[in-house]
Amino acid sequence: MDAVERISGRMRWLLIAQAIGFFCWQAGDGLAHSDQIAALVANPAELISLIGAVLWLISMLAFFAQAHKAQRDGLHDILNDEWAQHVRGRAAETAFWALCIGVVGSMTATNFGLDAQMLLKINVGVAVSSFFLAYVWHDSRHEGEA
Amino acid sequence: MSNATLGNRMKDLRGEAGLTQADLAAAVSVSRKTINTVENGVFTPSALLALKIAEALGKPVETVFWIKR
Numbered sequence: 313m314d315a316v317e318r319i320s321g322r323m324r325w326l327l328i329a330q331a332i333g334f335f336c337w338q339a340g341d342g343l344a345h346s347d348q349i350a351a352l353v354a355n356p357a358e359l360i361s362l363i364g365a366v367l368w369l370i371s372m373l374a375f376f377a378q379a380h381k382a383q384r385d386g387l388h389d390i391l392n393d394e395w396a397q398h399v400r401g402r403a404a405e406t407a408f409w410a411l412c413i414g415v416v417g418s419m420t421a422t423n424f425g426l427d428a429q430m431l432l433k434i435n436v437g438v439a440v441s442s443f444f445l446a447y448v449w450h451d452s453r454h455e456g457e458a
Numbered sequence: 459m460s461n462a463t464l465g466n467r468m469k470d471l472r473g474e475a476g477l478t479q480a481d482l483a484a485a486v487s488v489s490r491k492t493i494n495t496v497e498n499g500v501f502t503p504s505a506l507l508a509l510k511i512a513e514a515l516g517k518p519v520e521t522v523f524w525i526k527r
Contacts (some may be wrong), residue, residue: 316490386480388491393490397503453500 319382324448326378329371331444334365337436342358342433348426399450404447411439465526471515475512485514 340361344354382388390396418431472482481495486507495501496511503511512519 389489
């Protein structure tokens, strides 16, 4: 495994951590502050939301530290490289579809009386996390002999 | 819908030219990861990047890249 694959692997794990952290933060917050959710679920959801926010923040900072190191060493440039632009575009496309499906599902669910605020938070979590996970999926396709 | 993909001889030609991936990446102003993905056939580069790579390898672009059907 060469330097490009090592740093790419680390960045992908940090993106997975960001996906988990961001989803837990948003979905937990949505559940914790909904009147429709019992305290039995709302209290742990508050804690999960807090843990998620901390995980997302730490993994995001670590990700950008790795990205800076990769750019400095000429291994990978997450902003300007053609490959990075390609992966980002595919990931954004996935997030867009996840958001569309989530919004349609949520609008249907609100017709049956579910809390729109809670569903909005969960949708945001799903859309952003799907971007991170799709980025990991597409980026992992680069693996190969150097 | 076409199933055509882009084939390349980048690795062989890079070896002949005595260039590493890092050298080639620096010559065409991209990172090693982009060179790696193009070389492994994972990523189809833009026309501009394909021309820059061919120029850096000192070969016509059609020698470096071709359409695989």
